[in-house]
Amino acid sequence: MPQLSSGGGDDMGANDEMIAFKDEGEQEEKIQENAFTERDLADLKSSLVNESEISQSPGAAVGPVARRGQQPEPRCYVEKHREHLNGVTKQQDGGMYKTSYPGYPFLMLPDPYLQSSSMPPSSNKVSVVQQSHGMHPLSSLLPYGPNEHFSPSPPHLPTDMSQKTGVHRPQSQDISGFYSLPPGSVGQISPSMGWFPHSLMLGPSGMHPTGIPHPAIVPPSAKQEHDHYDRGMKPQGEAKREKEPKKPVIKKPLNAFMLYMKEMRAKVIAECTLKESAAINQILGRRWHALTRDEQAKYYELARKERQLHMQLYPSWSARDNYGKKKRRKREKQQDSNTDPGSPKKCRARFGLNQQTDWCGPCRCVPETLSYNLQLTKIGNPPKH
DNA sequence: CCGCCTTTGAAGGTA
């Protein structure tokens, strides 16, 4: 990454995006917050209207079809705002994070987590966007101060940590120095603990054995349990929990954009009076593109540190661990429908097979010309497609 | 109650 050149190719993504911004000279893209929001909202609403009124306008979609390859060029967006800027007072140094930078919970482990541990039962969600007002209590722990621009190579950062980590998971790094953690917290992690499966490392409530709850650790179906509490079903819920201790889920570390979203979501919601996350995320995506490299670099650096901390806390964890929990069910459902013996005609039609003569490999149903008895006796597997 | 929507980035898998 350009902004993190120290590592000789850090593992930050969005290279293309950043280069594109460099070419576009985005430095002057400092837009007044409120005007930006109104513009975002107007764009979003108009796009939503367009979606409903105009059918499939190619290239203009912001909807589901507007995936990466089809997204409007950032330049177009910037130019749109440039036009808009004709009537808008520019901020002289309008970095959104110039005056205060809330930081990120992984970097502020002690206080926020102690606070969260004393949260009422209704606050079962891990609060990640915190202390967005004023000085962060742990801002001193941040590698760069609130008014300090991100330094590509923090002086206290161990050399090997600045370099591309890849799949390398440090096994005995003293992260207490890295994160300035107080004695008795993560710094107590012994090197040997790194090889425990995370299910053994965690307490019943997603508590790390160090006593520090981690935002990435989420008790499964926490929301449901919360609902049970709300509906006065606590005894039943508790009994169920005691019977079936569920393994806490270790979530993926958040990437730069996710960190940005967490920080800015509340602000956008307040400004736009929007609540729908899909719409909010569209706005945030645009704002993300409008950020300067320096501004984005802060989040890339936070995300990098988050991944490193995550690697140290859960050395055996892999993103693969959480794979397929939603989509696999969907696939299996679809496969079930494919192998549904009750609809051979549909099945054969779906695969473009001859209804009279073709075997259907996916569902293994026989063609109509073969006898029903043949199907029952299962004389052999049909040829696969 | 579950999944979709919507965004970007990271990581794992595949060709």
Add this chain to the structure above:
DNA sequence: TACCTTCAAAGGCGG
């Protein structure tokens, strides 16, 4: 190596 897929957060909404 390029490309594809999945997941991470969020909350309203529809089936």
